[in-house]
Amino acid sequence: MATEGVNKHSVHTLVFRSLKRTHEMFLADQGVLPAEDPTSARIKMACKVRDEYSLVKDMQSATPSEQISSTAVAGSSSRQDGRGVEIRGTHAYPSMPGVSLSADNARRASPSVAGMQQVMEALPPSRREIEAEKMSHGIRDIHRKAAASGGRERIAPQSKALIQVEGTRHAGALMPRQAPSMPKPQWHPPWKLMRVLSGHVGWVRSIALDPTNEWFATGSADRTIKIWDLASGTLKLSLTGHISTVRGLAVSERQPYLFSGGEDKQVKCWDLEQNKVVRHYHGHLSAVHALCLHPTIDILISCGRDSTARVWDIRTKACIHTLVGHTNTVASVKSQGVDPQVVTGSHDSTIRLWDLAAGKSRCTLTNHKKSVRSLAIHPTQFSFASGSADNIKQWKFPDGNFIQNLSGHNAIINCLGLNSDNVLVSGADNGTIHLWDWKTGYNFQRIQSQVQPGSLDSEAGIFACEFDMSGSRLITAESDKTVKIYKEDELATEESHPINWKPDILKRKKY
Numbered sequence: 001m002a003t004e005g006v007n008k009h010s011v012h013t014l015v016f017r018s019l020k021r022t023h024e025m026f027l028a029d030q031g032v033l034p035a036e037d038p039t040s041a042r043i044k045m046a047c048k049v050r051d052e053y054s055l056v057k058d059m060q061s062a063t064p065s066e067q068i069s070s071t072a073v074a075g076s077s078s079r080q081d082g083r084g085v086e087i088r089g090t091h092a093y094p095s096m097p098g099v100s101l102s103a104d105n106a107r108r109a110s111p112s113v114a115g116m117q118q119v120m121e122a123l124p125p126s127r128r129e130i131e132a133e134k135m136s137h138g139i140r141d142i143h144r145k146a147a148a149s150g151g152r153e154r155i156a157p158q159s160k161a162l163i164q165v166e167g168t169r170h171a172g173a174l175m176p177r178q179a180p181s182m183p184k185p186q187w188h189p190p191w192k193l194m195r196v197l198s199g200h201v202g203w204v205r206s207i208a209l210d211p212t213n214e215w216f217a218t219g220s221a222d223r224t225i226k227i228w229d230l231a232s233g234t235l236k237l238s239l240t241g242h243i244s245t246v247r248g249l250a251v252s253e254r255q256p257y258l259f260s261g262g263e264d265k266q267v268k269c270w271d272l273e274q275n276k277v278v279r280h281y282h283g284h285l286s287a288v289h290a291l292c293l294h295p296t297i298d299i300l301i302s303c304g305r306d307s308t309a310r311v312w313d314i315r316t317k318a319c320i321h322t323l324v325g326h327t328n329t330v331a332s333v334k335s336q337g338v339d340p341q342v343v344t345g346s347h348d349s350t351i352r353l354w355d356l357a358a359g360k361s362r363c364t365l366t367n368h369k370k371s372v373r374s375l376a377i378h379p380t381q382f383s384f385a386s387g388s389a390d391n392i393k394q395w396k397f398p399d400g401n402f403i404q405n406l407s408g409h410n411a412i413i414n415c416l417g418l419n420s421d422n423v424l425v426s427g428a429d430n431g432t433i434h435l436w437d438w439k440t441g442y443n444f445q446r447i448q449s450q451v452q453p454g455s456l457d458s459e460a461g462i463f464a465c466e467f468d469m470s471g472s473r474l475i476t477a478e479s480d481k482t483v484k485i486y487k488e489d490e491l492a493t494e495e496s497h498p499i500n501w502k503p504d505i506l507k508r509k510k511y
Contacts, residue, residue, distance in 0.1 A: 185442035187499055188423055189492040191435060191474060195233045197483040198452065199226055204477035205463050208249035208258070213469040217258060218483055219246025225260055225270075230468060233485065239270060241277055248291035248302065257314070259300055261288030267302050269314070281312045283319045289331050296337045303330035309344050311356070321359035325352055332375045334384065339398055343384060345372030351386055353400055365400045367393060376416035376424065378438070387413035387426055394441070406441045409434045415464045419471030427476060431460025433486075444499055447486075455480040 049057060202221030209216045215236060219225050225246055227237040244264035251258055257278075258270040267288055269279035286305035293300055299320065303309040309323040309330050328348035335342050340353035340362060351365040351372055365386075374387040382397045385406075392406035392413065411428035418424050422438035431449040436442065451460050461479035468475065474486040489497075 183440055184503070185437040185440040185444065185499060185501060186422060187494045188421065188435070188437065188444055189488045189490075190445050190497055191447065191486045192489050193450075193484060194473070194487040195485040196452065197228060197233050197235075197485070198481070199235050200224070200481045200483075202245070202481060203461075203463065203479045204481060204483055205245055205247050206249045207464045207466045207475055207477050207483075208251045209466055209468055209475075210251055211253040211469065216466070216468070216475060217249050217251065218477055219249050219260060219262070220481075221245040223262075225249065225258070228483065230473070237275065239275065241268060241270075242266065244287075247287065247289050250291040250293045250300070252293055252314075253295070254298070255314075259291050259293070261291050261302050261304070263287035265304075267291070267300070267312070279314075279317055281310075281317055281319075283310055283312075283322075284308075289329065290333050292333050292335045294335045294337070294341065301333050301335055301342055303333040303344055305329045307346070307348075309333050309342065309354075311342075311359070321356070323352075323354050323359060323361070325361045325364070326350065328371075331371065331373045334375045334377050336377055338382075343375055343377070345375045345386055347371040347373075349388070351375070351395075351400070353398070363400045365395065367402060373412070373414055374416040374426075376418040378418055379420045385416055385418065385424060387416045389413065392416070392424075392426055392436075394438075404441050406436055406443070408443050414462060417465045417467050417474060419467040421471055423471075425465055425467075425474060427462025427465045429461045431462060431478070433462060433465075433476070442499070442501060449476070449478060449484065451478075451480040452482050 200218065200220040200222055202223075204218050204220045206219040207216060210230075213230060215227055215229055217225055217227050223240065223242045223244060223246065225239040225242075226235060227239070228234070229236055239258075239260075242260065242262040242264055243266075244262050246260055246262045248261035249258065256272045258272055259267065260270065261267045261284075265284045265286060265288065267281040267284065268277045269281070270276065271278045281300070281302070284302065284304050284306055288302050288304040290304075291300065291302050298314045300312040300314055301309055302312065307324075307326045307328055307330060309326075310319055311321040311323065312318070313320055323342065323344070326344065326346040326348055328346055330344050330346045332345040333342065334344075339355070341356040342354040344352050344354065346352070349366070349368045349370055349372060351368070352361045353363040353365075354360070355362045368386065368388045368390065370389040372386050372388050375384060376387075377384040383394060383403065384397065385392055385394050389412045392409065394403035394406070395401065396403055406424070406426075409426050409428060409432070411430045411432055413426050413428050415427045416424065417427075418438070424436040424438050426434050426436070428434075431451070433447040433449060434443055435445040435447075437444055449460050449462060451457060459478075459480045462476050463479060464477040466475050467473065472488060476484045476486070478484060
C-alpha cells in the first residue's frame with residue numbers, strides 16, 4: 001500500500017496562513033464605529049451641562065443700563081464710624097433707563113481720581129489695619145510714659161516684647177528675607193590610629209567598656225571573651241564557655257559582673273572576681289545579637305534573631321518582659337534611665353521605643369528603608385541616632401521626633417559611637433569609619449581601616465565601636481581579627497587642619 005506524501009510547510013508559511021484566516025474572519029468589523037444613539041447623546045449632554053454650569057446656566061444677562069445702575073448703587077453707600085455716608089463723584093452716571101452706553105457716555109461715566117479717593121476714604125478699615133493701628137498706639141503710649149517718667153519707670157517685659165515684634169515686622173517688611181543657611185560646624189581634631197591589638201582568631205564582634213575606664217572586653221567568633229588593659233593594650237584574661245560567636249557584651253557599674261550573649265542562644269553572667277559563670281538566662285529561641293544594662297535598675301535587656309527583646313532580672317534570672325512587636329531580627333538595643341527606657345532597632349527597618357513598666361511599644365519609627373543595625377544614645381542630650389544602609393538619622397526623645405539626616409556613608413553601617421564632645425562615629429562593612437559633627441551633621445573625617453598582614457582586603461569590616469569613658473579614645477572591633485584603638489591628634493589645631501566647609505542653603509530634609 002502506497003503512502004501519500006505529506007507536504008511539510010515552513011513555520012513562516014503556517015503563521016502567514018493563520019494570520020490570513022484571522023484577517024478574513026474579522027475584516028467586516030474593522031474600523032467601523034457603532035451607530036450613535038440620539039437619546040443617550042442628549043442625556044450625556046444634559047449631565048455635562050448640569051455638572052459644569054448648574055450655578056450659572058439659568059442666570060439672565062442684564063442690559064448695559066442696568067449694569068451701570070447697579071454699579072452706581074453699589075458704590076453710593078458705605079459705612080464709616082458706624083454712620084452711612086453718601087458718596088458723590090464729580091461726573092454723573094447715566095442711570096436712567098433707555099440710555100445706551102456709547103463711547104462718549106463711557107468717557108463721561110468714568111470716575112475721576114478725586115471721586116475714587118473719596119470712595120477709598122469712605123471704606124471701613126480692614127482687620128489687619130485695625131490691629132496695626134492698635135499696636136502702634138500701644139507702642140506710642142509706652143514710649144510716652146517712659147519719657148514722662150524721665151526714664152525712672154521700667155518697661156514691662158510684655159511691652160518690650162510688643163516693641164520687639166513691631167520692630168521685627170517693620171524690618172521684615174523693608175528687608176528681603178534670606179534663605180536659611182547651615183550653621184558652621186564645630187571644629188574637632190582629627191583622629192589617628194594609636195594601637196592594634198591581636199589575639200583573637202576569629203571576627204571580633206562586640207566590645208564593652210569598664211566603668212572605671214581601666215580595661216575593656218571583646219567578644220569574638222572564636223567563642224572567647226578577652227579582657228584587655230586600656231592603657232597598655234596588653235591581654236589580661238581570656239574567658240571560655242560559649243560554644244558559638246559572642247555577639248553581645250555588657251559590664252555592670254554596680255556589681256563585678258560581665259554579661260555576654262552569643263549565637264548559641266545563651267546569655268551568661270560572669271563573676272569577674274572568680275572569672276567564672278554564675279548565672280544563665282534561658283529563654284531566647286535563637287541567636288542573641290546585643291545586650292545592654294539599665295543604668296539605675298538591676299535589669300538586663302537582650303535582643304536577638306527571634307524578633308524579640310527580653311528583660312531579665314539580674315538576681316532572680318526571671319524574664320520580666322518579652323518585648324514583642326518586631327517582625328525580624330532585633331539587631332541593637334539601648335537603655336536609659338528616663339522614658340522611653342528601652343530603644344530597639346531591627347532588620348524590619350523600624351525602631352521601637354518601649355514603655356518598660358507596661359512592656360509594650362509606645363512608638364514605632366518607620367523612616368528607615370533598610371535594616372537598622374545600630375543605635376547610639378547621646379550622653380548629655382535627650383536624643384539618639386540610628387544607623388542603616390541608606391543613611392544615619394537623628395531623633396529626639398521622648399516621642400522620636402526626626403531631627404536630621406546624615407547622608408554620605410554609602411555602606412552597610414554596623415555600629416555607631418557617640419561621645420560628649422558631639423562626635424558621632426559610624427563603622428561600616430567595607431572598613432570605612434566616618435566621623436560626624438553631631439549638631440550640624442558635617443562629616444569632618446573619613447578613615448579607611450587597614451587590614452593586618454595576612455588578611456584579605458575584603459576582611460576590612462567594622463563590627464563594633466565604642467568610645468571610652470573619657471571620650472578621647474575610640475575602640476573598634478574588626479573582621480581582620482584585630483582590635484584597633486584610635487585617639488585624637490594632640491598636635492592638630494584649627495589652623496593646621498581647617499575644616500573644608502562652605503555655607504550652603506538648607507535643603508528639604510529627606511526621610
